[in-house]
Amino acid sequence: MSPTTTTILISSLATGTIITASSHHWLMAWVGLEMNTLAIIPMISKQHHPRATEAATKYFLTQAAASATILFSSTTNAWQTGTWDIMNMTNPTANMLLTMAIAMKLGLAPMHFWLPEVLQGSTIETALIITTWQKLAPMALIFMTSNTLPTTALLTMAMISTLLGGWAGLNQTQTRKIMAYSSIAHLGWMAAITTIMPNILTLNLVLYLTMTTSMFYMLILLNSKNIKDMATSSTTSPTTTTLAMLTLLSLGGLPPLTGFMPKWLIIEELTTQNFTTTATILALSALLSLFFYLRLSYSSTITLAPNTTTTKHKWRFKPTINTTLLTTTLPMSLLMLPITPMIC
16 A cells, blocks of 8 residues: 555544544534545455455445444434534434444444454554544544433443453454454443443543553564464563563453553442442453453463474564554553542
8 A cells, every 4th residue: 555545544534533523513423434434444455355355345334334323313313303413412212323323333242243353354553443543433422422322221232242342252362353352341341431420431441542552562563463473472572572461461450550440440430320230240241351361461471382383484574663652552551550549
């Protein structure tokens, strides 16, 4: 892909997200979502491989259906209330349709089936964009409509997402699919707190983006596409492998790392608001996610015998990436837990 094409696509991604996040009219929000979708599809299919083409087709169909549902829900609300303002979603039917559409956009269960397949068919760099930047526009809509979204539906999807994200991730060996189910589980935690405390939702989103970006950059540096690649990385890049292990444990929410902070705050707030059943299910589902994070961490720190490596020149040609973003996000992924009393 030429630099000019890449620049146009990345600019379109940024513009689409900014339009959606800054608009008050549903039509402009829809335009921004469509710009996001159309810009990411060439980036998914740039490998000219059947799996990449399949992933791009799945992504396009899912996102187009979700955008059409958002437009339908906003039209229904405008028909009943006479306004297209995003902040005035007062029709219950329109709110339920909007919740389902945003869940499909994000990959919340039970509308999650596209996310692991699309990530597996994409490059690691494109998977990074899908799991981070592409979540910003739908999350902006959730934040703006959090006062009117149905709490019961969001809590139900949150419990399903966290359980499924942990349970389905246990059987995976591909790092991109593991990160996909990790994304589903983290989005479930965000959905649980959306209508109760939007400020914690914002904090959770920022920390999720930080930890996921750090982890994907580690995977790019280590050139690791499956657990076997992670197992052979400790012999050649011990420092990077150790940092990747700590980032995985932070994603799993293990104290005293950063990832424990949003889970702690969400469980505390749910318990305060008498959603004890939801809080218990979320806490138990975190153990499932933590198990496959620990398994991946354990495999990445084991030094295998040299004759078990099947590729001869795997580590001679390391990918060259800009590590500025990594050096910015990595400390935030590991060391932010002590600021929790200031946030509370």
